[in-house]
Amino acid sequence: MKTKQERTIYLEDTPRQDALERCLNLMELTDITEDVEVQNAVGRITAEPVYACASNPHFHASAMDGIAVRAKDTETAHESNPLRLKEEADFEYVDTGNPIPHGFDAVIMIEDVNEVTDGELEIIAPAVPWQRIRPIGEDITYGEMLLSQGHKIRPVDAGALLAASVKEVKVIRKPAVRIYPSGSELVSPHEPLKSGKLIEFNGTIFSEMVKEWGGEPELMPIVKDDPEAIRAALSEGVEAADIVIINAGSSAGSKDFTAGVIEEMGEVITHGIATRPGKPVVIGKVNGTIVIGIPGYPVSAYFVMEWFVEPLICRFLDVPVPEREKLTVHAGRRIVSSMGSEDFIRVNIGYVNGRFVANPLTRSASVTMSLVKADGIVTLPADQLGVEQGEKMTAVLTKPRTEIQSSVLFSGSHDLSVDILSSHLKKEDGLTRIIASHTGSMAGLMAIKRGEAHLTGLHLFDPATGTYNLPYIEKFLRNMKLVLLPFLQRQQGLMVPKGNPYSIQNISHIAEKEARYVNRQKGAGTRMLFDHLLKENGLKPENITGYNREMFTHLSVAAEVKMEARAVGMGIYSAAQAMDLDFIPVEEESYDLLMTQEFFESKQGRLLFHTLKSRQFKESVEQLGGYTVNDNLEARYIKI
């Protein structure tokens, strides 16, 4: 282990565009074409113009089933004076696509002839020369340019090439991209998972991204965090590929060897860019091959791939970087950003009250799910400190706009039934689904008030009345037309590790037995319930170890509890069940859904209500355990 004194490399703050320009300038384009069979050429880029090797049709062909005639001979045919024609001498039968027999120059449709005897016909109108004939080259003329250089071959293009007797086509070959995952803590997805080991999954993301961009990825076995191993991988990789990726070790820490090894074997042109996330990138060149050191955190890695590897592949293929769909959105809440770095913020986007509202997801670069859940990415330039709530921003979309537009934006208390509801909605209507922000009951109430969400889920206990939700709605949401759906009852309780090693039976035990409590965030209904119960039991937060640490979902509390024998948390039965924990019931509470009347009466609102009332949905939720989904769900209109 090296200590602080041995760390001498510091990261630069190169602007991303400068780094990209330098990176693209490194690319050497030699030997970049290959011949492929037309049948395998769809999606490839032509390396030169493609010319027809034959005409299509390559002979004068009949365009109809009928008879071939000499137009000149038919001039006298008339309704009042039918013209008789003899087979072979005056006409020949032809089918669609047949060559016009020599000497004939027109075709009469079979519908327009009358058979008189075998081998003899009558016609009642003259033929115009070349009628019903597809002349040679009607579709494609020999020597004609079919496709220009730099054209991405589509299915119909491949058909045209075959029609023109072109069997092979010169295309730009797919740039070879070798991917070396590196890190001693990593194991491949196929190995069993042990403590202290992490699954290597970035490599799969990279491979699939490279494929989508038109490159040829090769995902290599994991390389140890060791300069010698990285050196060996690199010297082999730069011979085999056009671009080599090392993931990770790209920062300036004690085990970050990537930059050092590239520098030693070739040159480093950039180490560190002014972005968040994505800063610790290394760009260099070894033996004529571009080498990119990509940070290990999946979100950083994803962005660095898009910023550098996609443009490199496009440059190689000589195509423009595809433009992503953009959308003007309004910040659903304030977003802060630090000066000096471009900030890339993953957002959920919902269409609420006639405008697109974007809410930031977690900023942590280690949360892959923030990319999975994101609807778009907002970039805040280096000189911007942030955006205020409601301010306009441009989001680059990562999901189709149609899907975003028909999404139901949920902000409120987390419940597993909301995920199930989303899945059932999507089954009903392919585009509709719920985008859920787990903000807690109080924040959800505020989101409805400010028009930032369509839907919230609440379980707010009011000690004064002993009831749920309605007192809070009446207090905070004045002058609004709302609809409350009293949708389910659920078991809240204490979750403890299997076997309940510290024998926790009630709230007082948590303090008495010095258990470590795993708390929820401020404003969460579960936290408010716990605070109420503390007060009832004459306890204060100071009496509870761990009170200040906050988790945002039932499942993450449960996951924490599972890790430590003396841990305890409060949550719903289904979360305890999912994590195989013991559960001590404390309270049956009402979890209600709240929305504006306007949303309730919209297409999505009606679909939502319909789905909530369905037997399939009720069954799916009750299967989780600890739930009673209310039969005969009725909408309660509230006007305060």
Add this chain to the structure above:
Amino acid sequence: MKTKQERTIYLEDTPRQDALERCLNLMELTDITEDVEVQNAVGRITAEPVYACASNPHFHASAMDGIAVRAKDTETAHESNPLRLKEEADFEYVDTGNPIPHGFDAVIMIEDVNEVTDGELEIIAPAVPWQRIRPIGEDITYGEMLLSQGHKIRPVDAGALLAASVKEVKVIRKPAVRIYPSGSELVSPHEPLKSGKLIEFNGTIFSEMVKEWGGEPELMPIVKDDPEAIRAALSEGVEAADIVIINAGSSAGSKDFTAGVIEEMGEVITHGIATRPGKPVVIGKVNGTIVIGIPGYPVSAYFVMEWFVEPLICRFLDVPVPEREKLTVHAGRRIVSSMGSEDFIRVNIGYVNGRFVANPLTRSASVTMSLVKADGIVTLPADQLGVEQGEKMTAVLTKPRTEIQSSVLFSGSHDLSVDILSSHLKKEDGLTRIIASHTGSMAGLMAIKRGEAHLTGLHLFDPATGTYNLPYIEKFLRNMKLVLLPFLQRQQGLMVPKGNPYSIQNISHIAEKEARYVNRQKGAGTRMLFDHLLKENGLKPENITGYNREMFTHLSVAAEVKMEARAVGMGIYSAAQAMDLDFIPVEEESYDLLMTQEFFESKQGRLLFHTLKSRQFKESVEQLGGYTVNDNLEARYIKI
């Protein structure tokens, strides 16, 4: 050969939407899922929600290189009162990703510690509990829903699944689509091409379309035009596939067996739809499998695939049919349409004078190249008779809008150098290319006048002055600021079959020797030159056999000439060369480019001028033969 009397089937005029609805209703969705490895799942559609099989991280992991400590023990650390920590007892070294050793609950970055002696450190600030730790489940919590049902798996989703220890995922399988090309005149693209045989290329287009839409195509060998053969193919196909395609024999002609065989083996629900092209389609069902008879002409076939097979595949996969980009365009010229049928018109689109102008390509269903060249498709409903010039229409784009927007719209005389110019422009700037309509010199002049094209190419001989082009421009384009580029000289001459079997040496010989002349369209410079030469030689059109048949390009004239010993045509040297014809020079003519000053001074205009002046372009054109590209090309500003 059956005659008219035996034809009893007539095509229906079912509205396309009705036919589609009936077709979709035929689909039976049973046994439609399969399990695939996550690494192979990108692009596939989830058949059910996917839940995490493990948390990520699945242990509390250090987020930094540093030391793990107990936060409680560090409370006294201060700049003025550094706290000394002993390895093992008070701290342990951890790297990013390492598990937090048991009993520790915070990490201090290595940058913030001072090494005192080996195994002893000092810190000057306390640690907050859980700082620099990635708690279990930070990214993914065990049991969490990762993807909902009906989600198309992206690269990052595959990564998240692996991170959550999900190794296999249940997806909707790709619907199997069997494609049987049928027709006795067809040969596979790999067989040698003989007269009377046509290359079967629709099957390749279909296969690639099916792949793009998410199906699994299987292109079968060509089936003969014979009911027995079709019956055998069908009975095998319906067992093996979800959708069977028979191409063609779908009309109601004497060799059109598809509908009959389907009727005999199952049921036909539609035979004939009210569209142009695409009318003769057959939709039916045999043994629970949907069978579609698709017309043989490639343009009809392409549309029928999009209208029926794509929606069927999307229904199977339970995804919406992807929306294609649309654009409002103005008709560049009048388009006529017949009542009672939806009309699908392939158009070229150019951005001229601030609006998108669409010009129809050939309406012939047999011209594959009209699909290759099209920028979009305009649909005229069944009750619309057509559109007037300038009228607004909606085009569904078949090329990216960015490419259309930066295209140079050419209308005018055909010259091979224009294709080469387009290719060189595209090399200079990936998006810019020329969309050429071969309308002839006069029509090109009018297109510039009416603002329907950016660029025209002219070779209009003025007998009065003995000069080219300028007299016509002065006569027809008053009050315009124009730029003329006198760009090349080219050889016009008579093209005759190799060896010149009829010994044609001059214009008079065409009449004298009763050669068959292949003419160009009205308004083409070459036709105007020929008419001038006829007059000079005291000849009239009536003296010339074939005068009334019109071809639209030099190459198509040359292709015609190649077919017949007594044929002769007028055209440029390079066309004769391309078709291996003999060439009798007649005239060296000026082929000039003309554009508005505004276009000339635009970005594309400058790029065009730059490219025209380049050595590489001059060489590419002169390589064709018969051309002299003018050195020191200078723009001639014309203000009339």
